[in-house]
Amino acid sequence: MTDKLELVRKYHEENALERLFVGSKELEIKLMHICGMADIAMEIASVYKANFDRELLKLCALHHDDGRVLQYKYLGNFNDRELSHNELGAMALNQWCIKNKITPDSAIHVLRDVMMYHGRLALCECRVTWESRPYIEIISDADDIENGCIGAVGYLLNECRTDAKGYNTTHPEHFGKIKPELWAFYELGQWFDKMKYCESYAEYVLFAATLAMKSIKKYGWIAKKAMLKPSYGYASALQGYEDIFSQVMSYEDAKHAINVLRKACTVEE
Ligand SMILES: [Fe+2]
Numbered sequence: 481m482t483d484k485l486e487l488v489r490k491y492h493e494e495n496a497l498e499r500l501f502v503g504s505k506e507l508e509i510k511l512m513h514i515c516g517m518a519d520i521a522m523e524i525a526s527v528y529k530a531n532f533d534r535e536l537l538k539l540c541a542l543h544h545d546d547g548r549v550l551q552y553k554y555l556g557n558f559n560d561r562e563l564s565h566n567e568l569g570a571m572a573l574n575q576w577c578i579k580n581k582i583t584p585d586s587a588i589h590v591l592r593d594v595m596m597y598h599g600r601l602a603l604c605e606c607r608v609t610w611e612s613r614p615y616i617e618i619i620s621d622a623d624d625i626e627n628g629c630i631g632a633v634g635y636l637l638n639e640c641r642t643d644a645k646g647y648n649t650t651h652p653e654h655f656g657k658i659k660p661e662l663w664a665f666y667e668l669g670q671w672f673d674k675m676k677y678c679e680s681y682a683e684y685v686l687f688a689a690t691l692a693m694k695s696i697k698k699y700g701w702i703a704k705k706a707m708l709k710p711s712y713g714y715a716s717a718l719q720g721y722e723d724i725f726s727q728v729m730s731y732e733d734a735k736h737a738i739n740v741l742r743k744a745c746t747v748e749e
């Protein structure tokens with residue numbers, strides 16, 4: 481597939497991450513997320529053999545969140561409910577093709593699908609081609625591991641305190657209640673649509689922790705290793721979650737949430 485990557489490589493060269501993700505602390509944090517998740521994507525790929533090109537996978541990982549740059553430029557934040565970074569990324573790639581008079585080839589289509597559908601495969605299943613599917617799956621899972629098991633402890637508290645997501649804060653002392661069905665999703669490690677279910681910051685934090693639970697359930701040691709590594713000033717991401725739960729949830733909710741996560745991290749495979 482090597483020469484089939486010519487156009488994607490050209491896109492990569494002309495849209496270097498170090499030039500795109502600059503100018504604010506928030507974009508630099510996104511760049512850390514991208515580099516971390518690209519490593520995880522390659523780690524998953526080395527364990528789980530599938531029908532894909534490793535170089536294309538790496539390029540898709542590096543550019544899956546390009547839409548964040550435009551989103552930040554327009555909104556000053558990363559609120560997908562206002563403006564989807566998935567759609568902005570795919571649109572920017574389309575415009576790059578038009579500007580360069582490029583007819584998209586199959587690798588460009590895969591990159592575009594990864595930008596458009598990562599994290600949304602369950603919602604857009606029918607629109608994804610068989611060729612793009614394994615790339616979207618691995619990128620989405622690596623994204624969940626980085627977001628849920630590493631990055632979350634770096635941004636969650638700040639997002640809650642600055643009201644970055646516009647959720648209800650009817651109980652500001654602990655950033656809201658948690659619906660019973662979300663506890664069930666969390667304990668099972670079952671992904672749910674945060675746009676549909678989350679109404680408070682406590683629920684939003686539980687969503688991030690649910691990604692961690694889902695990742696541990698699906699990828700075992702790859703996700704546990706990420707959870708137990710030092711992260712954003714904490715001795716481990718697990719310890720980070722303990723602190724965050726205690727700050728955004730009621731005492732009882734926080735105790736339950738950390739017990740579930742701690743147990744998942746220590747259970748032998
Ligand atoms: Fe993304």
Ligand SMILES: [Fe+2]
Pocket residue numbers: 513517544545623
């Ligand atoms: Fe991402």
